[in-house]
Amino acid sequence: MNKETPKKVPFMKTPVLYPVLFMVVLSLFLTGSLATLNYITGPQIAQQKALKEQRAILELLQQSLGDDLVPSDVSKIPPDKVQSLYASYVEKRYSNSIKSDYYVGVKEGSPIGYVFIVNGKGLWGTMTGLIGIDPSGSRLLGLTFLNHQETPGLGGRIEEPWFKAQFRGLAIPTADGDAIVYRTAGVGNVDAITGATLTSNAVSTMYNDAINEVKRVMKEGLE
Amino acid sequence: MKAGTKKIFLSGLWEDNPVFRQVLGICSSLAVTNLMLNSLVMGLGLVFVTAFSSFTISLLRKYTPRHIRMMVQTLIISVFVIIVDIFLKAYVPTVSAALGPYVGLIITNCIIMGRCEAFAQNNPPVPAFLDGIASGLGYTAVLLFIAFFRELLGFGSVFGIQILGDNWVNWTLMIMPPGAFFMLGTMIWITNSRFPVKSQMAKGGQAK
Numbered sequence: 417m418n419k420e421t422p423k424k425v426p427f428m429k430t431p432v433l434y435p436v437l438f439m440v441v442l443s444l445f446l447t448g449s450l451a452t453l454n455y456i457t458g459p460q461i462a463q464q465k466a467l468k469e470q471r472a473i474l475e476l477l478q479q480s481l482g483d484d485l486v487p488s489d490v491s492k493i494p495p496d497k498v499q500s501l502y503a504s505y506v507e508k509r510y511s512n513s514i515k516s517d518y519y520v521g522v523k524e525g526s527p528i529g530y531v532f533i534v535n536g537k538g539l540w541g542t543m544t545g546l547i548g549i550d551p552s553g554s555r556l557l558g559l560t561f562l563n564h565q566e567t568p569g570l571g572g573r574i575e576e577p578w579f580k581a582q583f584r585g586l587a588i589p590t591a592d593g594d595a596i597v598y599r600t601a602g603v604g605n606v607d608a609i610t611g612a613t614l615t616s617n618a619v620s621t622m623y624n625d626a627i628n629e630v631k632r633v634m635k636e637g638l639e
Numbered sequence: 640m641k642a643g644t645k646k647i648f649l650s651g652l653w654e655d656n657p658v659f660r661q662v663l664g665i666c667s668s669l670a671v672t673n674l675m676l677n678s679l680v681m682g683l684g685l686v687f688v689t690a691f692s693s694f695t696i697s698l699l700r701k702y703t704p705r706h707i708r709m710m711v712q713t714l715i716i717s718v719f720v721i722i723v724d725i726f727l728k729a730y731v732p733t734v735s736a737a738l739g740p741y742v743g744l745i746i747t748n749c750i751i752m753g754r755c756e757a758f759a760q761n762n763p764p765v766p767a768f769l770d771g772i773a774s775g776l777g778y779t780a781v782l783l784f785i786a787f788f789r790e791l792l793g794f795g796s797v798f799g800i801q802i803l804g805d806n807w808v809n810w811t812l813m814i815m816p817p818g819a820f821f822m823l824g825t826m827i828w829i830t831n832s833r834f835p836v837k838s839q840m841a842k843g844g845q846a847k
Binding site: 428434435438439442443446449450453454457460461464468540565569570610611 | 673674677699702703704706707710711714715718721722725726728729730732739740793794811814815
């Protein structure tokens with residue numbers, strides 16, 4: 417048998433070696449660049465997240481603090497002012513009974529409101545928000561959303577001012593029962609969002625559960 | 640070069656428009672067009688990703704083995720989409736929150752892969768970059784056109800500015816998926832029957 421000398425395959429046409437090497441090098445380069453970008457923008461993103469949270473807390477405490485201390489349209493306050501207002505009037509504490517952080521609005525040494533973090537299941541993913549309770553535990557200061565994945569334009573409308581404003585001053589029932597009830601046939605205290613029933617229900621379930629938890633904790637003590 | 644550029648843009652915006660001629664990128668055309676602002680940002684994000692992905696893939700085209708080229712394209716496209724996502728989260732968080740999951744979905748938009756396969760693989764980097772921009776702009780124009788009607792009829796507003804008064808009863812159907820299908824279908828029908836391009840006429844398409 418005449419053994420042919422094997423034809424020399426150019427490196428770039430090798431069936432396995434070159435493609436694998438190409439992918440490895442390309443992947444390393446690209447993921448390295450992304451990791452670097454992520455690292456560089458990390459602090460900026462964390463700062464945006466913290467700012468959003470501080471702004472939301474101030475929004476809930478604004479009416480109790482008063483228009484002279486905090487402007488009524490919290491969304492228009494510039495970032496550095498948000499930070500200084502937050503530093504002056506909000507304290508972050510840890511509660512062992514609910515096993516999480518919570519926030520206290522403090523004016524002239526005494527608490528004017530409590531803000532708790534609320535988590536729940538939305539239609540498309542986890543929803544995170546804040547709920548404000550007045551110091552006596554009998555009324556809601558309001559509620560707001562930090563994170564959700566609801567449909568933009570439909571469920572996403574829960575972030576609109578008119579929807580959130582409905583919950584300001586809502587009474588917390590002393591007996592058992594839901595604090596938030598959507599209006600149907602004359603009964604109820606707030607309006608749901610037209611065309612976003614599931615999201616609206618997710619919101620009411622989440623916050624009603626949170627309110628019941630808060631009721632229990634305010635009675636037993638936050639420490 | 641000028642004639643080439645003009646041809647690229649004419650093709651991307653009208654003759655070979657990715658949405659109503661090639662019927663690509665339909666999922667996002669249906670999903671984000673309920674609001675004009677979402678459509679605009681989505682469109683701009685897509686222009687960026689398509690242009691830079693095409694550019695990069697074109698740069699690598701002589702070194703990329705044929706049988707793994709799709710893996711390479713997907714890898715490069717996803718890198719640019721993540722760059723857009725990080726950029727929005729860091730510097731324009733309100734828009735990032737409004738677009739949320741849709742930014743990640745840009746990776747799945749067939750327009751980008753379509754242009755990379757059809758154009759970037761076989762053309763030099765700068766024309767590929769321009770082709771990416773042209774296809775992206777063609778997509779954005781279609782999105783804005785559909786969103787204009789959906790937002791106006793469904794919310795009574797344009798870019799968030801209320802146009803129709805309180806007497807207008809919102810056509811909620813327009814901002815839900817069926818409304819999207821109706822608008823998109825109508826648009827594809829009108830553009831292809833009223834304004835067919837040469838390739839469609841040669842195939843025996845109805846030309847009025």
